[in-house]
Amino acid sequence: MGKVLLVSKPLAPPWNDSSKNLARDVALGMRRHTPLALSDDEGSLSLPRGRVEPVYRGAGRFSPGLTAQLRVLRRLATGPRADLWHFFFAPNPKSSHAGRALSALRRVPTVQSVCSRPRVVTPGLFFADRTVVLSRHAERALHEAGISESRVTRIPPAVPSLAPLTPEARRAARAHFGLGDAPVVVFPGDLELGDGAQRMVEAAGRLRADATLVMACRAKTPGAASAERRLRGLAPEGTRWVGETERIHDLLGCADVVCLPSLDLYGKMDLPLVLLEAMWLARPVVVLEGSPAEELAEDDGAFACPPHALAEALDGLLDDDDARARRGASARRVAQERYEPRAMVDAYESLYDELLR
Structure with missing residues (x-):
């Protein structure tokens, strides 16, 4: 050919x-x-x-x-x-x-x-x-x-297929990132592009008191440093800033929820690969209604919520082990069927x- x-x-x-x-x-x-x-x-x-x-x-x-x-x-x-x-x-x-x-x-x-x-x-x-x-x-x-x-x-x-973390691997990943047993929400987005990072840290301030937000963000432009300083001033105490990590799959796999609440995904894929990876890893994924990534929510591949209800949607998942397990299993099934x-x-x-x- x-x-x-x-x-x-x-x-x-x-x-x-x-x-x-x-x-x-x-x-x-x-x-x-x-x-x-x-x-x-x-x-x-x-x-x-x-x-x-x-x-x-x-x-x-x-x-x-x-x-x-x-x-x-x-x-x-x-x-x-x-x-x-x-x-x-x-x-x-x-x-x-x-x-x-x-x-x-x-x-x-x-x-x-x-x-x-x-x-x-x-x-x-x-x-x-x-x-x-x-x-x-x-x-x-x-x-x-x-x-x-x-x-x-x-x-x-x-994205290439990924296997969900075993319980032992999940504990090891949490130990590596210093996360312990607290509920964890991972934001794998941009600091300086789009609107997701600010919406994420603002929602984190309204989550249950023991929840930990992890900001896993790669600097794409010179404006990333100033954006991080500004966001640190808005984020709740205890927020973890891991920057870019070679162990992103471990971080996603040990999270309770992976959330990318950006209406504007300029600078990222419309269907971000990091969210597809989280789906393959059987993690519940939260996106916003009206964003390009809302498409991932078809057949329960992800959970799409209105921007004003982000904190409530995250707390609902963090409070319900069975709902997270169901969401994670659905996410992996959709990844296998549509994003292979x-x-x-x-x-x-x-x-x-x-x-x-």
Whole structure:
């Protein structure tokens, strides 16, 4: 079948960026087409089939710098021709104009995966032959902006399967993070982007007295430090600030509830991978009604509540062991049925088939 060039951030550790994790899992899962993946010059990525191209120098930052972007443009303009280009980046004027011009010059069909619904949908920035969105929320926004339904395909994201923690592993994880036996709510979101962090710390102040809030947040911009200082002043005493942790799966797995109460998920996936991981780990997940992530609540995959009722929803779960167990089991079942990598990659390969006919 065809050779598919995955145009993304460097597919290399650290694996803390949703868009490159998505590109990595597509590359690893392809069976009919051949992936060509852009990685670093340190041999960080290995594929069972296809080719890794060391376009980047090091894994880079959250957003690749100008030099890295120029290397990618040179690869597109002068490198070996692929049968299809698949872009993984948010629509923006420079990248979109470059992608449109170079794909026309080299006569290559294109796919663009848009991981997060733009705050403003500008139709002219959606240059690809087919735009892939991850949520119904984004799909509806693109259609309302006038982008033809025939140019938009929805393929939900996925994460590799995870096993729930055993009781022994759960105790060990809690000991590692110094959490003890108290009820624990984990917020795995952004400090400086969106509205979830402030809503979370404000709700935590109204939870049962023995509950512990854990803020597991990776700094994405220079504004993260000042945002954390401000939020610390609002958070209840005893809030734990763990920052970015390599043991995020252990932290999620030992939580009583995982909560991401953001109406605006700009800068994260519409269906955040960290919430899919929590679902695989059989943890109750709480999101907000009206957010892109509300889709996770279908078939009881998560619990969606109104913004004003967040504290009450969390307390209800913390007070009811049976309800948490039921919610966790439903979350894992939905993850297995809807957010499994094999189905996601098959959907992408079917799209490649269509565009390469």
